[in-house]
Amino acid sequence: MRMRTMEISVGFFMLIGFLALVVLALNVSGLNLASKGAGYKIYANFENIGGLTARAKVSMSGVQIGEVTRIRLDPQMLMAEVEMEIYPDIDFLSADSSAMILTSGLLGQQYIGIIPGGDVEVLAPGEFIYNTQSALVLEDLVGKFLMNQVSE
Amino acid sequence: MIDFMQKLGHRTLSKLAAFGRSGQILFQSVVAKPAPVMMFPLLIKQIYFVGVLSLIIIVVSGLFIGMVLGLQGYTILADYGSEEAVGQMVALSLVRELAPVVTALLFAGRAGSALTAEIGLMKATEQLASLEMIGVDPLRRIIAPRLYAGFICMPLLTMIFAVVGVWGAALVAVDWLGIYSGSYWVNMQQSVDFMSDVVNGLIKAVVFGFVVTWIAVYQGYDCVPTSEGISQATTRTVVYSSLAVLGLDFILTALMFGDL
Amino acid sequence: MEAVSPATGSASSMLEDVIVEIKDLTFSRGNRPIFKGVDIKIPRGKVTAIMGPSGTGKTTLLKLIGGQLRPDSGDIVVEGSSVPSLGRKDLFVIREKMGMLFQSGALFTDMNVFDNIAFPIRVHTQLPEEMIRDIVLMKLQAVGLRGAYDLMPSELSGGMARRVALARAISLDPNIVMYDEPFTGQDPIAMGVLVNLIRRLNQALGHTSIIVSHDIQETLSIADYIYLIADGKVIAHGTPDQLKTIESEQVRQFVEGLPDGPVPFHYQAPDFLEQLMHKGVSR
Known part of the structure; x- marks a missing residue:
């Protein structure tokens, strides 16, 4: 009988442990098995990506529609090429959409915001967004401001 | 000066010999011999002692730390107007660092010291020698189930600690201080990655569980079989495993999160 | 004193079947030599006692026979196989033929009396549970503790614990049973029971008994043959009657329990008066 209660409590313990793992996976890390890897890729070139990193979110009107999967330097254009994965249900981005690098809050993470255009055609997987706006770099801003002051 | 060198040499050699013996124990009890079917009830019993009985201290500590x-x-982030990020901060620090490390330290204090004392007492009362004379290898009968139980329990306890901690933080931040619960969870989900955060935390837990149980079992098995020897061995278990956990944590963190 | 003093008639009794033979054994712990060339022959089916003052490594000798320690040199032959040269696996096989009663009893504290005695049987045989039950009850009956089968070791008195341990030691019907200080710390009644038990079991089961002890009277009363060890050597051996007639001072001191003699009352120390005059202990 003592052995039995022991076995039951051990079984219970193992169960809680695995449940905890599941909670961590789904609730804390927001792991969504369905959307991972099922999306399509689009690209954009930026002159300066600032502090953008892989896994940064891609959003439209503040709603996340994908994430940055890879960042590399395009050797011909000498610009940053950002690869984004867009969720499969977002299949209505117009071909003349523009992408800009934004910052959440004053000191927060950088992310990509997509602003829809008016074109009837939609972005196909693998296509580029040509209309881009680089990240704001504080030093550049200060530099421009000072130049203006001097020229006045 | 020569005396000092001799002492240093002696200490180095004896430490090396101890390390060798502990490796031998590990090898003979776990690696060289597959676990026989007979071990299963023993394993259940050890998981009960090592894991189930540690559950309360883990849950309570996890809750309070969270x-x-x-x-x-909340109070720090509120100064920057970004108190919504509290979920992210709590989850990352728990999953990556606090859950594995604090669980391992508590585990060393709760289960490790008990393991050492139990095995040391078995040695002092000649139970280990008696097993040997009956023709049963004490490494397989006594040591191996305890080692396996440690490996199994540590990751589970760590996960439980992390979940309880996150929940405790939510309790304070959301229910008490009034952060919007959606932003608490969504912020958290966006910043915590399953592979690089949760799984890495889990890897840390497995490594710590392995090291702590190994140290505890070795200290018990190799202790001087007197009451003083057992108390020293128990102290050494807690001290050595805490140091090992903290040191290894740095190394693992550097490997996992620092771009070294 | 180095001369082993077998006095008379040892040769006649030594021609018997020898089950354990220790040849020129040396063993040391750290820098301290414990045995310096010990030769012992233990005859089959008899009660052999190994005696000596405390600290002479009598328990160590049993551990050497059981293969838990390895000698520095010399050989220990148990039933034809040399114990020090056996591998781990073969050692466990040969130990199935040995039973050992430890000084502290060494009962497994997490099992009750029944399971303690059943343990060696369960480990080494595939017998059905009813048969194990019968064997365990038989062994318990032999030591007179059948009524205590479901007690935990912590609920037993010292004498009872030792009897349970004895039942466990004989549970597999070993050829050799080793007793490590079976009489120490026992009250006179428990002591009498144990003496009686060891003798009776030896006769009834026909195994060889090796007793390590320094309790002169009890040991002399049950042993067929006695080895006396001091200073890492065998200083005398013979039957109890022979031993009583040996004239060696060292043997006399031990057998009669004199406080001072070749084994001095004082531990090695500088001259008492001199040390007092210098005040304090020089380190």
Whole structure:
């Protein structure tokens, strides 16, 4: 009988442990098995990506529609090429959409915001967004401001 | 000077010999011999002692650490107007660092010291020698189930600690301080990655569980079989495993999160 | 004193079947030599006692026979196989033929009396549970503790614990049973019971008994043959009657329990008066 209660409590313990793992996976890390890897890729070139990193979110009107999967330097254009994965249900981005690098809050993470255009055609997987706006770099801003002051 | 060198040499050699013996114990009890079917009930019993009985201290500590993190995080982040990020801060610090490390330290204090004392007492009362004379290898009968139980329990306890901590922080931040619960969870989900955060935390837990149980079992098996020897061995278990956990944590963190 | 003093008639009794033979054994712990060339022959089916003052490594000798320690040199032959040269696996096989009663009893504290005695049987045989039950009850009956089968070791008195341990030691019907200080710390009644038990079991089961002890009277009363060890050597051996007639001072001191003699009352120390005059202990 003592052995039995022991076995039951051990079984219970193992169960809680695995449940905890599941909670961590789904609730804390927001792991969504369905959307991972099922999306399509689009690209954009930026002159300066600032502090953008892989896994940064891609959003439209503040709603996340994908994430940055890879960042590399395009050797011909000498610009940053950002690869984004867009969720499969977002299949209505117009071909003349523009992408800009934004910052959440004053000191927060950088992310990509997509602003829809008016074109009837939609972005196909693998296509580029040509209309881009680089990240704001504080030093550049200060530099421009000072130049203006001097020229006045 | 020569005396000092001799002492140093002696200590180095004896430490090396101890390390060798502990490796031998590990090898003979776990690696060289597959676990026989007979071990299963023994394993259940050890998981009960090592895991189930540690559950309370883990849950209570996890809850309080989570609550403190929630409170501290809120007051600090509120200065920057970004108190919504408290979920992210709590979850990352728990999953990556606090859950594995604090669980391992508590585990060393709760289960490790008990393991050492139990095995040391078995040695002092000649139970280990008696097993040998009956023709049963004490490494397989006594040591191996305890080692396996340690490996199994540590990751589970760590996961439980992390979940309870996150929940405790939510309790403080959301229910008490009034952060919008959606932003608490969504912020958290966006910043915590399953592979690089949760799985890495899990890897840490497995490594710590392995090291702590190994140290505990070795100290018990190799202790001087007197009451003084057992108390020293128990102290050494807690000290050595805490140091090992903290040191290894740095190394693992550097490998996992620092781009070294 | 180095001369082993077998006095008379040892040769006649030594021609018997020898089950354990220790040849020129040396063993040391750290820098301290414990045995310096010990030769012992233990005849089959008899009660052999190994005696000596405390600290002479009598328990160590049993551990050497059981293969738990390895000698520095010399050989220990148990039933034809040399114990020090056996591998781990073969050692466990040969130990199935040995039973050992430890000084502290060494009962497994997490099992009750029944399971303690059943343990060696369960480990080494595939017998059905009813048969194990019968064997365990038989062994318990032999030591007179059948009524205590469901007690935990912590609920037993010292004498009872030792009897349970004895039942466990004989549970597999070993060829050799080793007793490590079976009489120490026992009250006179428990002591009498144990003496009686060891003798009776030896006769009834026909195994060889090796007793390590320094309790002169009890040991002399049950042993067929006695080895006396001091200073890492065998200083005398013979039957109890022979031993009583040996004239060696060292043997006399031990057998009669004199406080001072070749084994001095004082531990090695500088001259008492001199040390007092210098005040304090020089380190």
